[in-house]
Amino acid sequence: MSTENIRVRFAPSPTGFLHVGGLRTALYNVLFARKHGGSAVLRIEDTDRSRYVEGAVENLLSTLEWAGLRFDEGPEQGGASGPYVQSERSDLYRAHAEQLLAEGKAYRCFCSPDELAASRERQLAEKKDPTYDRRCRMLSEAEISEKRDAGLPFTVRMKVPLAGQLQFRDLVRGDITVHYDVIDDQVLLKSDGYPTYHLANVVDDHHMQISHVIRGEEWLPSTAKHMLLYEFFGWAPPQFAHLPLLLNQDRSKLSKRQGDVAVEDYREKGYLPEALINFVALLGWNPGDDREMFTLAELEKEFSLERVGKAGAVFDVEKLKWFNGQYLRALPAEDLVEICGPWMREAGFDTTDPARTRSVVSSLTNYLTLPSDITEHLGLFTGGPVHITGEEAQNLVADAPAQQVFTRFVELAAELEDWRGESIKAMIKAIQKDTGVKGKQLFMPLRLALTAEEHGPDLGMIAELLGRDETISRIRAQLR
């Protein structure tokens, strides 16, 4: 593939939060740009005033930054093709609509939204395809002037050829053919003067010199309209690559109501950006071999559109969790402490002693998929009397061998020189020797006495973190 002047864009509309599908689209765009030494442009598509959401742009930017995706041009960093917010480019779209009007490639439509809606319903009722009947396309000059003089609001529609077909090549799907007779006379300019997506994205992609349009498959059917517009304007179209959709468990387009779809949701739950990126990168793309763990930098080297699949991919949170656990466990201890800290404090755990906090986190690392999971295990190290529930467990602690172990434990623990995991374990070995109790009979009562749980991290570590006094007191509490 030619590498000169590769320019791609990610063009979200700020209607709320960044969708994970959007994240993947942004990722693939950035990867493609980096791979080919090109530029990644971020463009805000906010031409729908009615869907404006306060703070959505800021949120979008901060989320992309969190994910580690950097753009070369955009509303924040600027660039030679700005402005990068469509609502600030209205004049440009209007001028181009005027040009099409002047050249007879578009026409004014005075039909009101209500009329159109009624017409649509009528057609649906008659089981016909809901298409615009093009009545305003036949308007005479006189009729047009009359309506304009009357101050009737109008939209600008593109004049789609009545017959024939159009073909274009998609980088992931190959040649695609669309017949003109199924394409509506698409509205290009709304009556409020703002452009529709179709006009704005073509005009902007051209003026921003976008070489490759990498976007979701939901745009595939309307790409024909875009190709036609390029033709109308006499511009060379960019290359298109339509990515397979991200799907719910039931294989419908990934949406809310069926789990989290906002990147922010995952961020708040404690997923690491590295894990999300790695996971989402593999939804529709693969390196061609068995590797699965990829950093952003590695992806930038490996990515290619040729290896993007065509079929939709189900967003499987289970695998995302696995990735997150992998990345969490690979983290340096200090980083993990930092990440888990807020969750621990929120759960009421005292993290003022750095060494102790670090030990607690380290002992629990293997139990974590999400950093918040740590709160479920903190009880092991917090004060208070231990309540052993369950008949079997209670019997185990009350049994003679256990009592022997406890007695000896208390004796030795009081004299143990340094209270560390290793030496505590050695001490337990000594207890085994002294009492003759071993294996499960030895360890389980101790574990129960200290934590009331049958499972958990290394006993020596737990005792160390509990501290000598607390450990002894808990064992004493079980003495009969």
Added chain:
RNA sequence: GCGCCCAUCGACUAGAGGCCUAGGUCGUCAGCCUUUCACGCUGAAAACACGGGUUCGAAUCCCGUUGGGCGCACCA
């Protein structure tokens, strides 16, 4: 309804006519490791939607069927 697109284990996927007794990963199950659990390790079950072609030979090419998705807004 019409149009476009898609179709390999439950999920993500490898596979570009013989290398396929269909490979890897998540999940599931079993074993090992461990005082226990978790982590880790080893192994197992698990898929080419169906029907026709083409070919000496098809998961791979063609056609059809079925299934699924998306689109058909003065939303993007």
